[in-house]
Amino acid sequence: MFVDRVLSGMRPTGSLHLGHYHGVLKNWVKLQHEFQCLFFVADWHALTTHYDAPEIIGQNVWDMVVDWLAAGVDPSQATLFIQSQVPEHAELHLLLSMITPLGWLERVPTYKDQQEKLTDKDLSTYGFLGYPLLQSADILIYRANRVPVGEDQVPHIEFTREIARRFNHVYGRETGFEQKAEAAVKKLGVKRSKLYRELRTRYQQQGDQEALAAAKALLEEAANLSMGDRERLFGFLEGGGKMILSEPHALLTEASKMPGLDGQKMSKSYNNTITLREDADSVTKKIRTMPTDPARVRRSDPGDPDKCPVWEFHKVYSDDATRDWVQKGCRSAGIGCLECKQPVIDAVLKEQEPMRERAQLYLDDPTLVRNIIAEGSDRAHKLAAETMRDVRNAMGLNYS
Numbered sequence: 001m002f003v004d005r006v007l008s009g010m011r012p013t014g015s016l017h018l019g020h021y022h023g024v025l026k027n028w029v030k031l032q033h034e035f036q037c038l039f040f041v042a043d044w045h046a047l048t049t050h051y052d053a054p055e056i057i058g059q060n061v062w063d064m065v066v067d068w069l070a071a072g073v074d075p076s077q078a079t080l081f082i083q084s085q086v087p088e089h090a091e092l093h094l095l096l097s098m099i100t101p102l103g104w105l106e107r108v109p110t111y112k113d114q115q116e117k118l119t120d121k122d123l124s125t126y127g128f129l130g131y132p133l134l135q136s137a138d139i140l141i142y143r144a145n146r147v148p149v150g151e152d153q154v155p156h157i158e159f160t161r162e163i164a165r166r167f168n169h170v171y172g173r174e175t176g177f178e179q180k181a182e183a184a185v186k187k188l189g190v191k192r193s194k195l196y197r198e199l200r201t202r203y204q205q206q207g208d209q210e211a212l213a214a215a216k217a218l219l220e221e222a223a224n225l226s227m228g229d230r231e232r233l234f235g236f237l238e239g240g241g242k243m244i245l246s247e248p249h250a251l252l253t254e255a256s257k258m259p260g261l262d263g264q265k266m267s268k269s270y271n272n273t274i275t276l277r278e279d280a281d282s283v284t285k286k287i288r289t290m291p292t293d294p295a296r297v298r299r300s301d302p303g304d305p306d307k308c309p310v311w312e313f314h315k316v317y318s319d320d321a322t323r324d325w326v327q328k329g330c331r332s333a334g335i336g337c338l339e340c341k342q343p344v345i346d347a348v349l350k351e352q353e354p355m356r357e358r359a360q361l362y363l364d365d366p367t368l369v370r371n372i373i374a375e376g377s378d379r380a381h382k383l384a385a386e387t388m389r390d391v392r393n394a395m396g397l398n399y400s
């Protein structure tokens with residue numbers, strides 16, 4: 001039976017916080033019981049934007065793996081590895097680059113967005129332009145069919161599907177397919193076969209989706225085609241020959257509802273985070289000093305939870321009874337803000353307790369983590385090698 005294969009990666013660009021836990025890691029922990037899962041540290045991807053800060057990457061890689069393990073990602077259920085330990089990712093990236101039109105990369109929305117956003121960095125590099133293609137290689141090399149990602153990454157998955165289709169089209173044709181397809185084109189008649197060829201060229205050379213749709217419509221309307229020829233011409237358009245690389249689907253991860261200490265989204269760049277394994281004193285202090293409804297200056301002033309970041313935490317962490325207590329107590333000035341914060345502090349500490357414990361095991365014995373990654377990279381390498389054999393064969397690179 002075919003088991004769905006899930007793959008996802010994370011860039012090691014800073015320590016993980018509760019936003020990552022609620023947004024991503026909790027989901028990974030759930031998925032690992034349902035599917036064959038591969039999770040990896042995308043260290044090369046981090047270099048596309050942090051090429052001038054290699055020391056940050058080295059440090060963060062191991063911290064991040066410990067964070068994953070602390071969150072409950074289980075190495076006996078999921079395969080954990082580091083991208084650069086499986087160099088076949090780079091080989092596939094290179095080979096795919098041969099058939100990747102520059103226009104496709106330039107049109108990926110994150111390319112311009114990130115360049116405009118990260119103005120302190122020069123991102124007009126070859127590596128940064130190729131970011132989505134490296135991601136495609138990550139996915140296609142494992143023939144992963146489900147990729148858990150946030151909304152912002154969906155265009156990268158769509159791009160990956162187009163690359164897989166193009167690869168299959170260029171290298172996946174069976175013997176005699178071309179001749180049969182050519183013969184079928186002729187059967188379209190002079191005018192329509194000319195149009196079909198033009199549309200096909202436009203789609204294949206420029207990725208023109210309208211041309212693809214028009215060519216499909218043309219085939220639907222061509223009444224004199226046999227079923228076999230029609231199928232062939234659909235395949236000829238897009239590459240329906242042999243499937244060497246399989247097209248993945250995005251498994252959309254719901255955006256995290258985890259608020260930051262200031263009420264904005266929790267994010268390192270806003271400096272409003274609680275890290276995954278932050279020590280209890282620091283967590284307590286951060287929550288005790290976090291801002292509240294600014295209208296509540298004195299203890300005797302009533303407040304409005306809707307204007308208070310602490311309430312956002314209650315929404316994540318508290319049960320109905322506690323929330324009710326907050327609503328009433330705040331609006332009537334019946335409770336003080338420190339009092340109101342205590343259940344949040346307790347809940348966050350309780351959530352973190354098993355994470356701190358699990359992490360301690362790995363901090364005490366770092367060879368455990370090294371071994372988990374060595375084993376995972378080995379397993380990943382074996383899967384990658386299978387795909388690479390097919391890819392090299394298809395591209396004429398089999399010299400043995």
Ligand code: TRP
Nearest residue numbers: 007008009010011042045135138
């Ligand atoms: N680009 C992803 C991000 O920024 C990380 C990533 C790299 C990834 N390769 C991947 C995610 C492959 C899913 C699959 O979040």
Ligand code: SF4
Nearest residue numbers: 303308310330337340
């Ligand atoms: Fe915020 Fe609670 Fe204080 Fe109301 S009582 S302002 S909800 S911290």
